[in-house]
Amino acid sequence: MKIVAGVSNLDEARWFLRKGADELYFALARFRNHRRASLSFSLEKDADALLRLCAGAGRPLYLAVNEIYPREEYAPLSAAAGRFVKAGGAGLIIRDPGLIKFLRGGGFSGNLVLSTLGHCFNSAAMEFYARLGISRITLPQHLLPSEARGIVQNRRGLETEAFAMINGYCANVDGSCRYHDIESTEEPGYLNCQRSLPARGGRFRLTQLPAAELVRNIAAFHALGVRYFKLGRFHDFERNKRGMLRLSTVRKKLLAAGGRKAP
């Protein structure tokens, strides 16, 4: 079982590596990605330092370019991706089928991890992405372990990754949610999806899965054969820290119980 952690700056990266993260990922502010700009690296020199940090620790580093881009952005993205891999980066986290095709067609040799935003909910979607050249699939947050068998135990040899979600869970299907954009009129910055809202005939709140169920899902995904567990980037680093510590504990318990050993 490998722990993948998203980082927003060098301090976070150092902390996660110290605590046993097996792999890190980050985003560059100059390329749109699915999290707010403040969670991305704005300075190239910091990104270079992150690459050196991971290389020194012997841990792979991935760059998230997980949006759909206009065709004119493919060439600069491809050039940056090529430089990143040449400098030691492991590959990209990606969702745009056109960009995947463009990169593989252009001889991009790095790994391509399908973002959870690729909505790979079934084996047919997995087959499609495998043909395009994806090397690892990140499962959608709203896919249950019992529904993921066909994807995880695929014959293509694709690796799979699941969000650990114990540091945060999207109540709506990530990538198809315009709810965040419906800004609140009070307390700007407060996430809409955590609010209890007045509704006709009562109050409305989006469903958050209980923490115990999220932990059970990690064990079930692990038993199914999922090898990578991801902690997403969040604005609240203290929450991320707690997520990492809990996930490390879950990993220890699973290994002690005779689960799949981390290679």
Place this chain on the structure above:
Amino acid sequence: MRTPGTEYAVVLSASELENPDFGLLSRFQAVYAGDEFCQVKLPSAGRLRALRAGFRGRIVLASSLMTDKWLEKFMALVPLVRSWGARGELVVNDLGVLDRLCRRGERPPRISLGRVLAGDLSFFAASPGFKQLFGRGVRAVEIDDLEGFRLFSKVPGAALNLHYPYKFSAFSRICYLTRKFNDACRMPCRGAAAAEIPAGVLKERLFVSGNALFSDNSALYRGICGLKKPAGGAVPARLVLNSGLSRAAGCLNSGL
């Protein structure tokens, strides 16, 4: 009030599909069965046949993102829709489904990209590269906002089906009503009125229906029709009324 050149369609709820009012349905040229956001609302072959028997227009089978189990159920319905020729159509929101349909030996029925998939692919769906991968069968795009209208009206040969008067804001696989994953349920949402969250805390009024959130887009249609040269002269090929059958029929009489 009808706009020349625009086809009028209505979205049937699960309960309306169980007991279709064919008198009201006859006022529409197309009817949507199924759901773009919930796989559990996929109708049975029996329900579709009953609808076919009483409705002469186009039947559009709408589908959502799908797990393996539901994908197979959906694919089993495709031959039935194909047998209706030009009177059958699919709305597809799952890339795996789209890939399966476009790679099969037989010509797929007419396909429209659903709002989730069109949003997922956005620039790519509007690019020539998309045609190379999925060219066969994809003839239309479902839209419900101005951004979608502007993006896809530039795509040659793509008909635009505009949903009115609600646009989707978000959906979850954990149903807002049952608080459970939508793998199996008896659809307690069918026939239930959408709960309303008034504007106030949020800037927009929202409607909660089953596992999806919607907001009002009624100004959009008037806005599009009011454009002097709307994005290259395109007008919606189809107006998809999603306010329930009786209200939709009323809209046709009284104007939008």
